[in-house]
Each structure stands twice: as structure tokens, then as C-alpha cells.
Amino acid sequence: MPGRWGRGPAKWWHGEFRGCGYRITIPRQIILQVLDESKEHLSAEDIYLKVHNIYPAIGLTTVYRTLDLLINMGLIFKFDFGDGRARYELSRGPKEPSHHHHLICTNCGRIIDYTDFVDEELELLKKTEKKLSKKYSFEIKNHTIQFYGLCEKCSTSKE
């Protein structure tokens, strides 16, 4: 019996870890699994709770540390939607179909992803990016576009 957390098939990110000299540990594997399964808008605490279900020994500290590591490796992206807690998502690059932008309700905090219309936006962003990198000698790695306002519920309930 290979232990309760058998190695299982090697994942796409194992190489990235090895390449950087990082160890592939159980907490890291499960945190990535959780991020991969739920994808959207998870706070550190959300992640902690989900991981905790699978691997109760996890500590919140480890979650924060791992998220930090993953950010630095470029595997995940951190968002601040203005409610005082950060959210994390697997960073599929801008070209991948799951790339999306956000609508954020400033009243109830609801976050809506949209993937429609992103294509045109991306085209323009690519151009802008090129100009900006040149002008400011800035190496652009990623971007966010967020629209703030009132969602349907909050908009009508305020009338």
C-alpha cells in the first residue's frame, strides 16, 4: 500500500517544481488540486477549508506560503477585489479560453466572470502592452480588467 496519499500520476506542474528545486509535497499537491478543481475566486481561507477536507493536517500558514510560491512561479494569480481579502486563481495565460475579466458589485461583493467580448479587448491590450513596454521599459506579465458597479439585485433594490 503506497500510503494514504499515493503519488498518483505525475502532474503537469511537477516539472516546474523540480526545475526550480522545490519539493513536491502533499500540501502543495492538494492546494494545486483544489485550485484546479474550483478555479474561481478562492480566498486563502476558502482554500484552507477545502484542503482541510482532504488533508486535515494542513495549516493556514502553509496555504499562504504555498500561494506565495505559486504566485512567484507564475502558476496562479492574485486578485484584490476590494473587500479586504485576496482571491487566487490558476493563471491560465491570456490566450487560453478560460481567461476572463471581472464585473464586481460594489454593494454586495458579487463577482461575475465574463469571457465574452474578451477577444477584442485582448487584441487592443496586446497593442497597448507593446507600446507601454517600450515607453516605460516595463516587462508586462499579466493584466486585469475589472468593471465596478451594481449587479442586478443591488441595482433594483436601491431604487
Place this chain on the structure above:
Amino acid sequence: MPGRWGRGPAKWWHGEFRGCGYRITIPRQIILQVLDESKEHLSAEDIYLKVHNIYPAIGLTTVYRTLDLLINMGLIFKFDFGDGRARYELSRGPKEPSHHHHLICTNCGRIIDYTDFVDEELELLKKTEKKLSKKYSFEIKNHTIQFYGLCEKCSTSKE
């Protein structure tokens, strides 16, 4: 002598306050003055310190409270750049020439405003906004566009 903090000429926002039934107080006047004078990326603490120079009786609580009020009135806008402290700027609307977007260095935290190339972006955003509001019944009030990456210094020092 009209007192150390004489009323001075009525400011553009006096009407907005009166209209909402809010009182025009010394702390509020000075906080707005500070925001108006420095405009960019001030944290609550930055604002507190600047106001404190002019009006030492100010309390940090009042700064937070006033910023909250100003956000709700739509006079200022709150940004989260991911370093754990919020920044505030006078919200000149998207049409005004000072409207800008941000380049954020994920290494040193430097924030660069750019106003170039914003016109094209705005045009597209306006279109996108229209489509999104319809599709998601979302009342869009504002937007942010931020590019994340490495500034010149951090980019070269990492090679």
C-alpha cells in the same frame, strides 16, 4: 479674524455635501484638499500624515470614515494594488484628461500611471461596457485596467 481654518472660497464639492445633508467639516475639507493636491495613490496612512501636518487634531479613524463617505459619494475611487493597503484617488471621470490606467511592478511595488493610449482603450471599453450591462443587467460605474510585471529596475536587476 475668521478663525485659523477660515472658510475660504466655496469649493466645487460643497454643493454635493449639502445636497446629501452632509456637514462640511474641517477634517473633510482638509482631506479633500490633500487628495486634490497630491492626486495619486495615497494610502489612508499617507493621507492621515499629510492632513496631520495641516490639522494635527485629525484622527486616523476620521480619515477612514471620510474616505468611505467620499467613495460612496463617488468623489474618490479606491484601488487595491495587491500590497495589502488600499490607495485612494480623486475620481475624475473617464472622460477627464487625468483619467489613467496603471502599470504595477510586482517586485518593488512601484506604480506608474499612464494616460497615453488610453483613448483607444476607452472607446473599446465603452462598447464592452454597453454589451456587458445589457447581458448581465449590471450597472457599470467605473473600471480599472492594470498591467502587472517588472519595472525597468527590477527587470534588469533580475538578470
Place this chain on the structure above:
DNA sequence: ATATTAATGAAAATAATTATCAATAAGGAA
């Protein structure tokens, strides 16, 4: 000038995140 009540500021309370440090476990070497 006075009364009413919104606004203030000091201090305590929260909440998210980070630092500390002894114990554990991953991965290479024997």
C-alpha cells in the same frame, strides 16, 4: 445664542496576513 444631532477622536476590537521556531518529511546518497 441655542438646541439638535451628525461628526469626531481615542482606544479597543477585528481580520487578514506574516514571522518565529522546533518538529517533520522529501529527495538524494550510500
Place this chain on the structure above:
DNA sequence: TTCCTTATTGATAATTATTTTCATTAATAT
């Protein structure tokens, strides 16, 4: 496999930004 080195972990304490509480103060209408 077993041992060794050292990165990683988790419990706890420490920070830091922001909010809440509440008695005092001051802006406005009268």
C-alpha cells in the same frame, strides 16, 4: 532500502490595515 541534509511544515505569536464603540465636540437650522 536506510540514512542524511535541509526544505517544508504547522502551532503560535506578532503585525498591520481597517472597523467598532462611545463619550465628547462642533456644524447647522432655528
